[in-house]
Amino acid sequence: MISNDSIRMEKICYSIGGRRILENFDFQLERGLNRTILGVSGAGKTTILKLLLGLLAPDSGSVYIGDLCITGQPETSFMQQRKRIAIVFQGGALFDSMTVGENVGYRLLEEGKLSQAEISKIVLEKLSFVGVEAALDLYPDELSGGMKKRVAIARALAADPDYIFFDEPTTGLDPIGVYNICNLMQRLQAEGKTTLMVTHDLVTAFATSQRFTFLHNARMLFEGSEDEMKASNIPEVREFLEPTDNSLFI
Numbered sequence: 649m650i651s652n653d654s655i656r657m658e659k660i661c662y663s664i665g666g667r668r669i670l671e672n673f674d675f676q677l678e679r680g681l682n683r684t685i686l687g688v689s690g691a692g693k694t695t696i697l698k699l700l701l702g703l704l705a706p707d708s709g710s711v712y713i714g715d716l717c718i719t720g721q722p723e724t725s726f727m728q729q730r731k732r733i734a735i736v737f738q739g740g741a742l743f744d745s746m747t748v749g750e751n752v753g754y755r756l757l758e759e760g761k762l763s764q765a766e767i768s769k770i771v772l773e774k775l776s777f778v779g780v781e782a783a784l785d786l787y788p789d790e791l792s793g794g795m796k797k798r799v800a801i802a803r804a805l806a807a808d809p810d811y812i813f814f815d816e817p818t819t820g821l822d823p824i825g826v827y828n829i830c831n832l833m834q835r836l837q838a839e840g841k842t843t844l845m846v847t848h849d850l851v852t853a854f855a856t857s858q859r860f861t862f863l864h865n866a867r868m869l870f871e872g873s874e875d876e877m878k879a880s881n882i883p884e885v886r887e888f889l890e891p892t893d894n895s896l897f898i
């Protein structure tokens with residue numbers, strides 16, 4: 649058992665092209681406490697996920713997976729810890745030239761630890777968990793948007809991660825698709841996975857998370873529960889929850 653089981657960032661500063669995306673940003677995802685980061689488009693939500701995974705390096709500050717500081721370390725030194733985290737990218741990021749089954753199993757195949765039969769079993773198990781096992785031999789461009797998202801989730805589950813990041817998993821889906829994703833996230837949580845979602849979709853956020861972080865102008869303007877957020881007097885939080893004509897976000 650890791651003594652401090654969380655993923656966190658401390659005093660992160662990050663700029664792109666001279667524009668400050670994050671300013672002294674502190675964030676913690678505790679194991680078992682499902683969280684959503686809310687913010688308008690371009691606020692820096694995807695950037696936070698990439699920093700937490702070590703896919704981007706901060707200008708200053710530190711990122712920890714459990715007790716291990718990954719900032720400034722070579723990727724090989726934190727591969728083991730990073731395997732505890734999977735990410736479902738916004739577009740799904742499936743390989744068009746591979747079948748659904750190959751997409752879900754390719755990382756296991758690449759690792760070379762399991763036999764083809766063992767991998768096939770895991771692939772079917774994960775596809776059936778997300779309800780698209782019938783798509784096993786189809787190619788991504790034969791799938792609906794909602795099915796693609798579910799295949800992307802199955803692929804994230806293949807390596808049995810403890811933490812799953814979801815980048816705007818419901819964007820572009822119809823209400824049934826949104827319901828399916830919420831339901832899947834809840835089932836994953838019931839199985840002990842810790843989820844971190846970034847989105848501007850409040851319905852999905854409140855249906856799947858206990859804690860909320862609101863990102864605005866490179867800073868964390870709010871952190872707390874749904875009730876605390878709904879009772880917040882912070883003007884930007886109020887505006888985000890109930891937009892008005894005099895938007896603060898322009």
Ligand SMILES: Nc1ncnc2c1ncn2[C@@H]1O[C@H](COP(=O)(O)OP(=O)(O)O)[C@@H](O)[C@H]1O
Pocket residue numbers: 664665669687688689690691692693694695696
């Ligand atoms: N590769 C890049 N080059 C230039 N600007 C970028 C790049 N990636 C992101 N940005 C900018 O950084 C900001 C934060 O991006 P992002 O984290 O993707 O926001 P979000 O996920 O909240 O929509 C945006 O304003 C975006 O335009």
Ligand SMILES: [Mg+2]
Pocket residue numbers: 693694695738815
């Ligand atoms: Mg994004």
